[in-house]
Amino acid sequence: MAYLTQPDYVKYICSCGQLKPITSLYFCRHCLKIRCGFCICHEVDSHYCANCLENMPSSEARLKKNRCSSCFDCPSCFHTLSTRATLAQPRQAAQDAAAGGDTKVENKQPKKMYYLSCFNCRWTSRDVGIPDQPVASGGWPERTNPFTTRMNQLLDYYKAIAQQEKQEKLERERKKFAIRGKYITLTDKTGLTGAMARNIAGLPSSDGGSSSAIANFVASQASEDVDELPEDIYTKEVNLKQITSMAQRLASPEWQPATVSRLHPLAKLLSVKRSQRCRACDHNLTKPEYNPGSIKFKIELLAYYHVPEVKVISFETIKPGEKSALLIKLTNPTGHEMQVRLLQPEDLPQPEEREEPKSIEKSLEKSLNLEKEPLPETVPDKPSGVRVPASSRVCPPSMTLSLPQRDDAAEYDDDAHHDTDDVILWRKSNKIALRLEVVTESTVASGVPANALLALEYSYRNTVPPPPTAGGTLAGTTPAPRDHTLYTTVLLDLGVVSG
């Protein structure tokens, strides 16, 4: 819970330079690097309805406009609507009386009728005059979009354009690689291209595919004549309860109801299950289980399970030019013993050149290019993150700490290690608490946020079976060292510098 409700006191520097809490980071076991949501590929695995948990293939989802056919959201407050049952004797009788009254005898039994109701704002489908339904799910009247024909026209038009562009691209591609004949063609000689020739002949600019959809398309025209405002627009008292809010109107863009009485249940939007993939090595980082009811993952390479976690226990107030004590806790989440050394961020070795084989690099050139665009809130200096502005420095002890593996049964043991000294505050199974010193420069102004950088060197045992060395693509990693020494940098939030 603390991760959800509290601010992020400890942020890790991702290999792309982003600052993120450990819970929103991934760890690629193949590149041995921390990845975040900005530097990985997101893929849609499956579409499902979050309410009825129905799974839907993506083609069907597209056909249904990414909406569930049986679940609805409240048009008033956007909460999910529930189906409620009533016994509708009088209503039925009234209808029969209107129809002539022949069937009155048969319908003596009260019949179960269903309506939709919102438990949050108490909106019901009866409020807007939608008749109750005899079946519990489905069968709700669907309103037709008043602009269906125009929408279809537009869709056809853009489909045709997309088609044409694809065609043109293919053609261009073909032309590029087409082997020139020995002989100079007529067009080459005269400088006349096919398109120009067609133009001269008065034919449409390109042949074949440019369908009637494009030719017959009429663009929208803005018009100046609009309906006059009603006479009483300035004099009539406004009843805000009758008028829909902006959010309510935009929730159904087809109708944009202006009054509350025109609100109509909204078909529930589908959710997707995503899987994430490392851009550098194309391995999956997370892959959810296919079943929409399950919240488990088949693959779940989260940093939380692989990277030592740093938590701030407490700290003395940071004052300019003074030393303050800082208590932190380190946790080893892995199943192997971990050697941890605290370092100054400058002491980190410069990240070596990417050792990924060139072939993969090339194939992913496109997606890697995305990464190079400026991203918000990045650390200006690349991965080592030395230049993160920090007001204070942590003085790390020059010792290597050994963290035992995670052991769920250990909390029932009561023999605690007692190798405490002036740095180690306490030890408890895979956790260790440290007492560190933070030095703040005297030039730091009071009132600014105080923070400190801390670099970690940790040993990591890779449990991935070594990749088959066939082809020798992974040239640099042939001996496949199972134990790696990895580095990460964390930014600790230490409140504000006091005066």
Next chain:
Amino acid sequence: MAHNNIKILPGATVCEDCTLEGDITIGGGTVIHPRVTIIAEGGPIIIAEYCIIEEYSTIIHKKSDKQENPPKPLFIGAHNVFEVGCRLEAPCGHIGESNVFECRSFVGVDIKIGSGCVIGAACHLTAPQTLIDNTVIWGSEHHIREALEKQPSQLLQLDFLSKVMPNYHRLRKPNVHKRQPSRQSQDSSPKP
């Protein structure tokens, strides 16, 4: 308010473990859960039939400076539901029928409530106002809308509660009987 004058009409289910102070009349069919606080310090409180008052809800008839003599009663209509932890403070006033006071809602003084209103969960009404019939207030931003019809009554729930409650809680016994010459027969026409 030194003396308590609690009148419980037959058919009402009132748990023993609740705080009732002052002059309070509880109508038949009403269910009062344990840990409810009802304080009539500014005048009598009359609760009509078939109300549900859930745990930790508080109803206070506040004392005010400009009090009439004899004090006006706080009349709470039939079929009202006070959900867990709600709080109603009214120096004098009238609560209609079939209202729902959702969990942890707060209704301050000087608020008149019609019938069929819903005060949403955690909604706080403090400014003087009048809620017309079928007003629904919901959400942290206190959206207001008007429902078409009254909230459906909770008779099934009432039936269930009045059956189950005696199995698990000590109850206060009804102390007013059907034929009583006094005034509560006009107050809240008890149903036998």
